[in-house]
Amino acid sequence: MEDEKLLVLIDKYLAGEATDLEKKQLDQWYQQNSEQDAVWHTDFDSEEELVEKRMLYHLKNHVKATRPKVFKLNTRFIQKAAAVLIGVSLIAGYFVVEKSKKAVKQAMLTASAPTQFSENKFVLLPDSSTVLLHSGSTINYAMHGNVRELKLVGEAYFDIRHMANHPFVIHAGKVKTTVLGTAFNIKAYPGQNVTVSVTRGKVSVADENKHTIATLLPNQQVVYNTTAQKLDQSNIEAKQTITWAKADMQFDDMPYKQLAERLSRRYDVNVKFKNQNLEGCLITGRFTGTESLELVLKTLSDTMGSTYTIDGKTVVLDGIGCN
The missing domain is CATH 3.55.50.30 (Phage tail protein beta-alpha-beta fold)
Incomplete structure (x- = not known):
C-alpha cells in the first residue's frame, strides 16, 4: 500500500470515518506488517x-x-x-x-535495586542505554576515554545504544562483556558462575586476563565457572532468561x-x-x-x-x- 494512501486511511480510521472496506484494507496492512x-x-x-x-x-x-x-x-x-x-x-x-x-563524556552514575520491596528497577544511562536491575543488584557506570564502562553486581538486562566510537564494556565477576549495541542479560552474583545471554545483536565475552572466551549471537548463552575457568556455551530461548x-x-x-x-x-x-x-x-x-x-x-x-x-x-x- 502506498504511504500517502496509508496515512489517509489511518486518519479516517482514527476519526471514525473509515468504511468497512477501508477498515478491512487497513487490517490487512497491519497483519502483514505485524509479521515483519x-x-x-x-x-x-x-x-x-x-x-x-x-x-x-x-x-x-x-x-x-x-x-x-x-x-x-x-x-x-x-x-x-x-x-x-x-x-x-x-x-x-x-x-x-x-x-x-x-x-x-562526563557522565557517572550509580544505581541499585533495593531488596525491601523485592522489585526490579529501570535505569536510564546518560548515553540513553537502558538497564533493568534485578532486586538487590547494583551498577556503577562511568566514561573512561572513549569507552563506556559499567560494573555489575547481581543480575541485569541491558539494552545498549549503538555508538560505534564508544564501545560499551561491562565488568561482572571475573568476566568482561564488550558490545557496541545490543540487548542481553548478565547474571553475576558473588561466588557464583557468570551467565551471559543474548537476545539481540552480538557480544564478546572475555575473562579477567582479557582472553576472549566466547562470541555470542542472539539466542546464545555462555555460563563461565570463574573458579575452574571453564565455560559452557549453548543455544537457548533468550527471552526465557x-x-x-x-x-x-x-x-x-x-x-x-x-x-x-x-x-x-x-x-x-x-x-x-x-x-x-x-x-x-x-x-x-x-x-x-x-x-x-x-x-x-x-x-x-x-x-x-x-x-x-x-x-x-x-x-x-x-x-x-x-x-
Missing part, C-alpha cells in the same frame, strides 16, 4: 510520522478498557507498541546519538494508587494524581518488564482515557476516574 521486523522501510518524507500513525491505530484497535471499574491491558499490544517505539527510536537515532555523545523482568509488572485488580507507587520506585520518579478519583481505579495488566516509563504511562493513559505529563522527575496523572 520493528523497522519499516518507506520512501515517505516522514517515516517517524508513519510509525506513530501505526502505533495510534494499534492503540485504538487492540486495547480495550473496561469501565467503570477494571481496566485491562493487552499483552500483545504492549509488545507491538514497544516494537513500534523501537522503530521510532531507530529512525530518529542519529539525533539521539549526537545528543548522547555530548552527555556521555529474562522472565524475572516482568515479575512486578504483572498485576490483577491493583488500585492505580498502588501501581503508581510501584512505578515511582521502579523508575525513580514522583507520581502524583491531579484527580484523586483515579487512585481507586482497579487495573489488570501484563507488561514485559523492559518498557520505558513513557511507554507504560502511554499504555495506561490510552487504556483508561486519562492523561499524563512528565516534568523532570515528576509525573502527574489526570482524568475523569472510574466512579
Whole structure:
C-alpha cells in the first residue's frame, strides 16, 4: 500500500470515518506488517510520522478498557507498541546519538535495586542505554576515554545504544562483556558462575586476563565457572532468561494508587494524581518488564482515557476516574 494512501486511511480510521472496506484494507496492512521486523522501510518524507500513525491505530484497535471499574491491558499490544517505539527510536537515532555523545563524556552514575520491596528497577544511562536491575543488584557506570564502562553486581538486562566510537564494556565477576549495541542479560552474583545471554545483536565475552572466551549471537548463552575457568556455551530461548523482568509488572485488580507507587520506585520518579478519583481505579495488566516509563504511562493513559505529563522527575496523572 502506498504511504500517502496509508496515512489517509489511518486518519479516517482514527476519526471514525473509515468504511468497512477501508477498515478491512487497513487490517490487512497491519497483519502483514505485524509479521515483519520493528523497522519499516518507506520512501515517505516522514517515516517517524508513519510509525506513530501505526502505533495510534494499534492503540485504538487492540486495547480495550473496561469501565467503570477494571481496566485491562493487552499483552500483545504492549509488545507491538514497544516494537513500534523501537522503530521510532531507530529512525530518529542519529539525533539521539549526537545528543548522547555530548552527555556521555562526563557522565557517572550509580544505581541499585533495593531488596525491601523485592522489585526490579529501570535505569536510564546518560548515553540513553537502558538497564533493568534485578532486586538487590547494583551498577556503577562511568566514561573512561572513549569507552563506556559499567560494573555489575547481581543480575541485569541491558539494552545498549549503538555508538560505534564508544564501545560499551561491562565488568561482572571475573568476566568482561564488550558490545557496541545490543540487548542481553548478565547474571553475576558473588561466588557464583557468570551467565551471559543474548537476545539481540552480538557480544564478546572475555575473562579477567582479557582472553576472549566466547562470541555470542542472539539466542546464545555462555555460563563461565570463574573458579575452574571453564565455560559452557549453548543455544537457548533468550527471552526465557529474562522472565524475572516482568515479575512486578504483572498485576490483577491493583488500585492505580498502588501501581503508581510501584512505578515511582521502579523508575525513580514522583507520581502524583491531579484527580484523586483515579487512585481507586482497579487495573489488570501484563507488561514485559523492559518498557520505558513513557511507554507504560502511554499504555495506561490510552487504556483508561486519562492523561499524563512528565516534568523532570515528576509525573502527574489526570482524568475523569472510574466512579
